[in-house]
Amino acid sequence: MLVCEDLHKDYLVGNETVCALDDVSVRVERGEFLSVMGPSGSGKSTFMNMVGCLDTPTRGRIVVDGETVSELSRDALAEVRNRKIGFVFQQFHLLGRTSALDNVELPLLYGGVPRAERAVRAEQALERVGLRDRMGHVPAQLSGGQQQRVAIARALVNRPVVLLADEPTGALDSATGVEIMELFQELNEAGITVLVVTHEPEVAGYARRVLRFRDGRVIADERQPARMTA
Amino acid sequence: MPLVELLRVALEALRVNLMRSILTMLGIIIGVAAVIAMVTVGAGAQAEIDRQISSLGSNLFMVMSGARSRSGVRMATGTEMRLTEADARALKAEIPEIVASAPTMRGVAQVVVGNTNWSTTIQGIDNEYLVARGWQIDEGRDLEPQEIRSGSKVALLGSRVATELFGAGNAIGQTVRIKNVPFTVVGTLVEKGQSSMGSDQDDIAMIPLGAARGRVLGRTGTRADTVNVIFVSVAEGWMMDDVERQIAEVLRQRYRVRPGAEDPFGIRNMSEIVETRAEARQVFNMLLAAVASVSLVVGGIGIMNIMLVSVTERTREIGLRMAVGAKGRDILLQFLVEAVTLCLIGGFLGILLALVITFGIARIAEWPVLLQWPVVVLALGFSGAIGIFFGFYPARKAAAKDPIEALRTE
Ligand SMILES: Nc1ncnc2c1ncn2[C@@H]1O[C@H](COP(=O)(O)OP(=O)(O)OP(=O)(O)O)[C@@H](O)[C@H]1O
Numbered sequence: 092m093l094v095c096e097d098l099h100k101d102y103l104v105g106n107e108t109v110c111a112l113d114d115v116s117v118r119v120e121r122g123e124f125l126s127v128m129g130p131s132g133s134g135k136s137t138f139m140n141m142v143g144c145l146d147t148p149t150r151g152r153i154v155v156d157g158e159t160v161s162e163l164s165r166d167a168l169a170e171v172r173n174r175k176i177g178f179v180f181q182q183f184h185l186l187g188r189t190s191a192l193d194n195v196e197l198p199l200l201y202g203g204v205p206r207a208e209r210a211v212r213a214e215q216a217l218e219r220v221g222l223r224d225r226m227g228h229v230p231a232q233l234s235g236g237q238q239q240r241v242a243i244a245r246a247l248v249n250r251p252v253v254l255l256a257d258e259p260t261g262a263l264d265s266a267t268g269v270e271i272m273e274l275f276q277e278l279n280e281a282g283i284t285v286l287v288v289t290h291e292p293e294v295a296g297y298a299r300r301v302l303r304f305r306d307g308r309v310i311a312d313e314r315q316p317a318r319m320t321a
Numbered sequence: 322m323p324l325v326e327l328l329r330v331a332l333e334a335l336r337v338n339l340m341r342s343i344l345t346m347l348g349i350i351i352g353v354a355a356v357i358a359m360v361t362v363g364a365g366a367q368a369e370i371d372r373q374i375s376s377l378g379s380n381l382f383m384v385m386s387g388a389r390s391r392s393g394v395r396m397a398t399g400t401e402m403r404l405t406e407a408d409a410r411a412l413k414a415e416i417p418e419i420v421a422s423a424p425t426m427r428g429v430a431q432v433v434v435g436n437t438n439w440s441t442t443i444q445g446i447d448n449e450y451l452v453a454r455g456w457q458i459d460e461g462r463d464l465e466p467q468e469i470r471s472g473s474k475v476a477l478l479g480s481r482v483a484t485e486l487f488g489a490g491n492a493i494g495q496t497v498r499i500k501n502v503p504f505t506v507v508g509t510l511v512e513k514g515q516s517s518m519g520s521d522q523d524d525i526a527m528i529p530l531g532a533a534r535g536r537v538l539g540r541t542g543t544r545a546d547t548v549n550v551i552f553v554s555v556a557e558g559w560m561m562d563d564v565e566r567q568i569a570e571v572l573r574q575r576y577r578v579r580p581g582a583e584d585p586f587g588i589r590n591m592s593e594i595v596e597t598r599a600e601a602r603q604v605f606n607m608l609l610a611a612v613a614s615v616s617l618v619v620g621g622i623g624i625m626n627i628m629l630v631s632v633t634e635r636t637r638e639i640g641l642r643m644a645v646g647a648k649g650r651d652i653l654l655q656f657l658v659e660a661v662t663l664c665l666i667g668g669f670l671g672i673l674l675a676l677v678i679t680f681g682i683a684r685i686a687e688w689p690v691l692l693q694w695p696v697v698v699l700a701l702g703f704s705g706a707i708g709i710f711f712g713f714y715p716a717r718k719a720a721a722k723d724p725i726e727a728l729r730t731e
């Protein structure tokens with residue numbers, strides 16, 4: 092479902108080449124819940140951005156849902172992001188002065204979904220993250236946890252094949268973080284493939300598979316028993 | 322993304338920075354207002370010029386004696402000539418395109434009624450004159466041919482003279498004294514307004530040529546039928562060049578001017594003179610055009626500047642939009658629509674401003690206001706084009722952003 096082969100990513104800083112990803116090969120099957128861990132600067136975000144089609148590797152191959160994305164053009168990548176990827180950021184990245192509903196509709200807008208259908212699907216997505224009664228609120232009127240739920244609804248609204256989250260609880264207090272992780276677990280149980288980057292072992296505990304990075308390499312790929320839901 | 326959505330996003334972005342948006346529009350507002358005011362005022366001025374030309378009489382030549390070479394140096398004595406009534410008659414007889422050929426004499430004299438007096442232009446005329454100049458009788462009648470022949474003491478008064486001397490009262494049948502000679506007023510003339518030179522054409526009294534030549538404008542040492550100016554009116558405008566050539570030919574023959582020698586007379590095309598004066602107005606128009614184009618360019622640069630600021634401010638938004646599937650084209654369009662919307666609103670406000678300016682100028686100058694709708698549409702189209710032109714660079718910059726870099730900016 093998700094295949095990375097010999098991924099390399101080099102950055103040129105001044106005259107030096109920084110190797111952010113060094114020969115990473117990973118296979119993720121449909122329906123997996125995978126957490127990505129590792130010290131700061133180990134290449135977790137770089138890896139997620141590759142998988143999320145936000146960035147292209149220097150070398151190597153990425154296949155998402157049967158489509159080799161590592162050699163696509165900018166516009167083609169945008170289309171893959173729109174159709175197949177749901178991305179959740181640490182900073183939420185919601186549009187200010189825009190209602191939760193309109194924020195969630197955004198991917199549908201770029202996907203060319205007709206107006207009426209957009210509203211219905213955005214409502215469904217918000218309902219799924221438990222924010223049905225907050226649809227008209229703008230981000231400033233929502234708590235951090237609620238904002239992240241809106242962001243998750245936005246990631247879900249296009250029915251992606253994979254949900255990618257880069258430190259989704261990083262900007263939240265631990266109680267709210269737990270709520271968000273439980274939401275991911277719930278979504279995973281409903282069949283969605285989930286990849287979560289995190290520093291906290293707590294958070295990683297929700298996943299059934301842990302990928303450990305160090306210096307741009309995968310140093311461990313462990314399976315673990317799923318944590319019980321609350 | 323559908324256009325409606327793009328427009329909604331654009332309007333929202335402009336509303337958030339309302340003051341900034343309005344200030345940015347200012348250049349466009351002034352530019353568009355100047356363009357429309359220029360064209361509208363120009364059209365009003367042209368209408369005024371057309372009115373002056375038609376008040377001259379249509380397709381008019383003034384034929385004058387007193388030779389001047391092209392360089393303006395007076396010709397040697399001996400070649401000097403004086404036009405006569407016979408010349409006027411000959412022109413009309415020999416050139417079929419001529420409608421009227423009116424010999425005239427002109428001078429200034431006091432016109433007295435009781436103890437009211439008024440200094441005015443005295444024009445000695447024959448029956449061709451009113452036709453040639455397109456004058457209309459208001460009350461009373463034109464001079465009779467018999468009165469012209471005998472040089473009777475009868476007069477036509479211009480409306481200005483009639484009001485100065487008789488107020489609201491009836492002038493017809495009254496007696497006025499010109500250079501102490503009593504004249505009976507037989508008619509008054511319909512008001513004509515200012516000439517292109519700014520003089521009051523209605524400040525005039527007309528009397529038979531013979532009477533004028535005698536005691537009123539009397540000059541000694543000249544032949545009995547000499548005149549100052551012959552006014553020649555021609556049936557159609559397109560005949561003017563040909564008729565001018567024919568007049569010269571007839572007069573050269575009559576005065577036996579040797580081939581190659583300079584004409585001892587001058588022929589002036591009156592409509593051309595007015596049009597030449599009209600060209601002076603072009604200077605004013607050029608000035609407005611300069612203001613307009615500078616303002617539009619500066620306005621456009623302002624738009625570009627603000628759009629660049631907007632793109633920088635909203636880098637994270639751009640990154641997010643790209644992350645959820647916006648293509649370069651979507652982002653490009655979004656910012657282009659924003660720039661064009663800004664310009665179009667500016668253009669619309671400019672049109673309103675132009676209306677105010679135009680009506681103001683028309684009021685002061687007493688010109689007719691001729692709002693040119695095609696120009697209004699053109700101005701709007703032009704401001705839209707400025708939006709596209711100056712908005713393109715910032716929009717392309719936005720579209721070229723890298724989604725990750727964009728999301729990472731603070
Ligand atoms: N745009 C860039 N230019 C140069 N170097 C970069 C760039 N992006 C990332 N790097 C480098 O690549 C390496 C991996 O960075 P990455 O952001 O993937 O780390 P991370 O594991 O996500 O760290 P953190 O846990 O702090 O978020 C780092 O050494 C970083 O300095």
Ligand SMILES: [Mg+2]
Binds near residue numbers: 135136137257
């Ligand atoms: Mg990171």
